[in-house]
Amino acid sequence: MITVNFTSPISAPRRAAFERSAQRWDETLNTSFAPVTVDGVTIDGVTIDAAITPIDGAGGVLGQAGPSVLLPGSELPAKGVMEFDTADVERLEAEGSFEDVVLHEMAHVLGFGTLWSRLGLIAASGTNNPIFTGPEAAREFGALEGGSARAVPIANTGGTGTREGHWRELVFGDELLTGFLSGADRPISRMSLGSFADMGYEVDYAAADPFELPSFRKLAEMGITEAVRICDLCRMGRPEPWVLGS
Numbered sequence: 384m385i386t387v388n389f390t391s392p393i394s395a396p397r398r399a400a401f402e403r404s405a406q407r408w409d410e411t412l413n414t415s416f417a418p419v420t421v422d423g424v425t426i427d428g429v430t431i432d433a434a435i436t437p438i439d440g441a442g443g444v445l446g447q448a449g450p451s452v453l454l455p456g457s458e459l460p461a462k463g464v465m466e467f468d469t470a471d472v473e474r475l476e477a478e479g480s481f482e483d484v485v486l487h488e489m490a491h492v493l494g495f496g497t498l499w500s501r502l503g504l505i506a507a508s509g510t511n512n513p514i515f516t517g518p519e520a521a522r523e524f525g526a527l528e529g530g531s532a533r534a535v536p537i538a539n540t541g542g543t544g545t546r547e548g549h550w551r552e553l554v555f556g557d558e559l560l561t562g563f564l565s566g567a568d569r570p571i572s573r574m575s576l577g578s579f580a581d582m583g584y585e586v587d588y589a590a591a592d593p594f595e596l597p598s599f600r601k602l603a604e605m606g607i608t609e610a611v612r613i614c615d616l617c618r619m620g621r622p623e624p625w626v627l628g629s
């Protein structure tokens with residue numbers, strides 16, 4: 384189970400956005416790991432320290448999110464951090480996208496994109512066509528195309544934290560875990576759950592949202608173009624996780 388530990392004063396509606404996101408990931412992933420002790424505190428499942436504090440005003444740094452402490456053996460997260468800049472949160476709320484950003488960033492805390500490299504799940508890194516090689520995600524990508532398993536194209540643009548840490552925007556469009564927030568629904572696909580299974584999680588595929596690959600026209604209608612876009616999620620920093628007991 385995911386526990387959100389608020390480390391700054393946060394309003395009830397904002398807390399609720401974190402709580403609903405934790406609940407959504409709990410529906411899809413099993414984080415019932417054996418309890419461990421970190422800095423004298425027992426952690427059962429995954430604990431996320433969450434804060435909203437002034438950083439540098441609107442724009443600039445959005446915050447940081449990622450795993451901070453990994454379990455020995457599986458190297459799945461026991462602890463993680465999510466911090467947002469107050470001024471940016473106000474703008475995201477005005478745009479109606481704050482909760483989707485929280486849901487998206489929580490996936491990074493759980494390892495999406497942030498643990499792929501250390502788990503050896505990326506091939507062709509640094510090229511124009513980096514791919515995610517996990518077999519469960521590959522099977523689900525193949526199924527989306529009505530074909531056999533195929534490695535999944537991952538982000539080949541954007542800075543550190545975006546490139547090779549998300550599904551490729553121009554292929555997957557409004558899926559929650561591309562590097563940009565686009566579209567209106569932002570579904571969590573079976574393919575995304577497959578990537579968590581490839582990391583070692585037990586997942587419930589039945590809890591995925593309906594998703595199909597968008598056509599080029601759909602992508603255009605969602606306002607997705609390759610080069611010019613406001614990339615909020617690119618402005619998130621990532622902590623460097625350490626493995627408990629190492």
Ligand SMILES: [Zn+2]
Nearest residue numbers: 487549562616
């Ligand atoms: Zn992201």
